[in-house]
Amino acid sequence: MRLNKTHMPDPRIVTTFILVVVFLGSLLFSDWGNLVSHGGGGAMIRLMGKGLISLELSYDFILLALEASLITLAYAVCAISVAVLFGFIGGLIASGGLFSSIVTKLSAIVFFRALLAVVRSIHELIWAWLIALALGFTPMSGILALAIPYSAILARVYADFLNDVPEPSLQALRTAGATPLQVMLYGRIPAAAKEMVSYGFYRFECCIRSASVLSFIGLQGLGYQIGVSLDDLLFAEVWTLLLFLVGLIILVDYWGSTLRRFL
Amino acid sequence: MSKIHFSVPIFSIGLILLLTIFSWSFFLIYFDFTDGFSLTAVKEFLSRLIGWELGGDSAFLSSQSWFEAFRLGLTTLKMSILAIGIAAVFSFLTFAPGARTMVFSDKGILASPIPAAIFAVIKVSYTLTRGIPELLWAMLIVFVLPPSIFAGAIALAIHNYGVLGRLLGEAVENMDQRPIKALRSSGANSIQILFYCIMPEIFPKFLTYLLYRWEVVIRTTVVVGFLAAGGLGRELKLSMSWFHYDEVGVLLVTYMLLVFLVDYASLILRKYVN
Numbered sequence: 270m271r272l273n274k275t276h277m278p279d280p281r282i283v284t285t286f287i288l289v290v291v292f293l294g295s296l297l298f299s300d301w302g303n304l305v306s307h308g309g310g311g312a313m314i315r316l317m318g319k320g321l322i323s324l325e326l327s328y329d330f331i332l333l334a335l336e337a338s339l340i341t342l343a344y345a346v347c348a349i350s351v352a353v354l355f356g357f358i359g360g361l362i363a364s365g366g367l368f369s370s371i372v373t374k375l376s377a378i379v380f381f382r383a384l385l386a387v388v389r390s391i392h393e394l395i396w397a398w399l400i401a402l403a404l405g406f407t408p409m410s411g412i413l414a415l416a417i418p419y420s421a422i423l424a425r426v427y428a429d430f431l432n433d434v435p436e437p438s439l440q441a442l443r444t445a446g447a448t449p450l451q452v453m454l455y456g457r458i459p460a461a462a463k464e465m466v467s468y469g470f471y472r473f474e475c476c477i478r479s480a481s482v483l484s485f486i487g488l489q490g491l492g493y494q495i496g497v498s499l500d501d502l503l504f505a506e507v508w509t510l511l512l513f514l515v516g517l518i519i520l521v522d523y524w525g526s527t528l529r530r531f532l
Numbered sequence: 533m534s535k536i537h538f539s540v541p542i543f544s545i546g547l548i549l550l551l552t553i554f555s556w557s558f559f560l561i562y563f564d565f566t567d568g569f570s571l572t573a574v575k576e577f578l579s580r581l582i583g584w585e586l587g588g589d590s591a592f593l594s595s596q597s598w599f600e601a602f603r604l605g606l607t608t609l610k611m612s613i614l615a616i617g618i619a620a621v622f623s624f625l626t627f628a629p630g631a632r633t634m635v636f637s638d639k640g641i642l643a644s645p646i647p648a649a650i651f652a653v654i655k656v657s658y659t660l661t662r663g664i665p666e667l668l669w670a671m672l673i674v675f676v677l678p679p680s681i682f683a684g685a686i687a688l689a690i691h692n693y694g695v696l697g698r699l700l701g702e703a704v705e706n707m708d709q710r711p712i713k714a715l716r717s718s719g720a721n722s723i724q725i726l727f728y729c730i731m732p733e734i735f736p737k738f739l740t741y742l743l744y745r746w747e748v749v750i751r752t753t754v755v756v757g758f759l760a761a762g763g764l765g766r767e768l769k770l771s772m773s774w775f776h777y778d779e780v781g782v783l784l785v786t787y788m789l790l791v792f793l794v795d796y797a798s799l800i801l802r803k804y805v806n
Contacts, residue, residue, distance in 0.1 A: 280804045284739055287801070292617035295610045299682060310676045317672065346555035390791040391784070392751040394667070394758075398772065403577035404570075408563045478665040485667065485755075492668060499671060507672070515663035524544070531540040 320504025330506060333494065334513045341490035342517060344408070344480035348415030349473045355416070356423025357465075359385065363428035366457055369449050382428075388421035394485045401486040411483045415476055426468055430461040463532045470525030474518055481514050583778025591778040601764070601786040608763030609790060611681040612753045615688030616746045622693045624738065627700035628726050630654035633712070634704060658701065662694030666752050670759045684760030688752060692745050699741045703734055739805045743798040750794040754787055764790075 361367055363381045368374040391399075397414035404410050431453070439456045447455065484492035491514050498506035583590025591597040628634050635651040661669075670687035677683040707730065715725050757765020764787055771779040 281736055281739065284801055284805050288617075288620075288739075288742070291613055292620075295613040295617065299610065299614065313675045317675070342551075343555035343558050346551045347559060350552045350556075386792075386795075387788065390751070390788045390795075392755050394755045395768075395784075395787075399577075402772070403574050408559050412559070478663070482665055482667040485758075495668060495671065499675075502675075511664055511668065514668075515660055518663040519659065524547075528540055528544050 316502065317504045317507075320506075321508045323505050324512070325503070325505040325509045330509065334491075334510050337489070337491045337494045337510065338513045338517055341477060341481045341483075341492075341514070344411055344415065344483055344488070344490060345473065345476040347412045348419060348480065349469075349476045351412070351416040352419035352423055352472070352476070353469055355420035356427055359420060359424025360427025360431060361453065363424055364431040364457075365428075366431055366453050367449055382425070385421045385425045389418055389425065391418065393418045393479050394482065397483065397486045406487045408488060411480075411486060411488045414483075414486075415479055419472060419476060423469070423472060427461075427465055430464045430468070431457045434460040463529070466532060467525065467529050470521065470528065474521045474525065477517055477521060478514075577777070580777040581781040581784075583781065586778055591776070591782045597779060597782050598786075601767075601782050604764045604767050604783070605786045605790045607681055608753050608757060608765070608787075609750070609794070611685050611757065611762055612688070612746065612750045612794070614682070614685035615753065616692060616742065616749050618685065618689035619692035619696055619745070620738075620742050622689075623696035623700060626654045626657075627697055627704065627734075628730070630658065630697060631701045631704035633707070633709065634722065634726070634730075654697070655701075658694045658697040660694070661690050662698055664691065666691045666756055667759065670756045674760060679759075679761035681757075681760070681762035684753065684756040684762045684765075687756055687760060688749055692749060696738075696741055696745060700734065700738060703737050704730060707733060736805055740802055743802050743805075747791075747795050747798050750791055 359381070362377055363385060365374040365378040368377055393415050396417055397411060400410045400414045400417075401407075404413075434457045438460065439452055442452050442456045481491040483490055484496050487493075491510055495507055495510045498504075498510065579585065583592055629647060629650045632651070635647045666688050669690045670684060673683050673687045673690075677686065712725055712729050715729055720728070753763065754765040754768065757763045758769045759765075764783055768780060768783045768787075771777075771783060
């Protein structure tokens, strides 16, 4: 990498420079004093490492881990099924492609996208806390907490996919006299379908990770069992549960990428 | 008997339907969804969140609570920068030996066993760190490090190392292979290929991914702060456990402002890079 003196500096180098300076600044202005005060960290790492090489694989525990995985999966499926539905509807609105007059189109885009941005700005577990405080620490709160921000994320990304469909193919439909709804149904949606399915799978995978930590509001699942095992410092059990989670993620990842090749 | 063809899309639709039906029936059978759900509870909660019944004593009207929230917001911002910075350094150092096309020849034969072993270790580390969410890493980290913004940053960094590493690895593997082959056939070694062929294409992508992930990290930093005791997250947890809902409201607004700030900074930098 070199700096070109005669021309404008390369944006990549400038950006890298900014990022490195900001990172080093954060390192410098952090309080490092309490880092060393914690005795026994090394011993704990050894204990964790020992747990990783002697996984808890008894029949009963595997059954327990399987049950926890299924609960986490069920939360994720419930949340993502709602989120895909509302994300799709929201995407149609936020893309502005359904409106013919420019005024309604712009106001729909601006208002709806702003709403989506506000909803997305809050992490799903903060949503979980807020909903649990308002409605109680029930599975319903957990599903809602995941479904709300995931709907907003999917709506925003789906709207972008629908907008990114190349214009010439849509122009052909329009000259044939298609209404905005018909352009959407026969032009935009089929063209964006592959990306939409693909992104939906990626979000499903994220949703499983998020669902695994719904123990944050006391709900069952992998995170809950991991918390129970951590309380007794049973790292062999913790690692087994973590590997179940990773396995679940790998399965969904593989399913999504296989499906993508067939679309 | 005619042979039944296995169709991935049809199998997928079936499995999605099955999963959806089973998951919803599981919760509908075992839990009463109407239990605890009332609009008045939501309304009451929202009015407490803005400190309505407190009138002039609401934290929203106190400049001191805003000042404190902004100070904590700055700590949270620092934690997110530390996290994404550490993740960036480690993923940047490992992505090349972790890319299939860099390690294996065109015919899929390993160059020598040592790079192949390094490749395997890196790939496994990406999968493990990526598959486990930040919050679970934080639950483990607090056993090793004292609760601080640094502990939170490490937990965030571990997960994002895997995410960034995988994204970069896929970017390298999906590159146009022809220029690489041309260079290799004219006698360039892997280091030369990395710097003259891969870096120019991957580096802008690396910056873009990094900035995208920073947007995700700033949202998660607050949640990790709940556990690892740092910044806005810690204070949010304390205010919630004391039922100081108006303070929770102030902290939430600060959090959202911070997220918009980071989203905006990331957008500007991404536009500038590309």
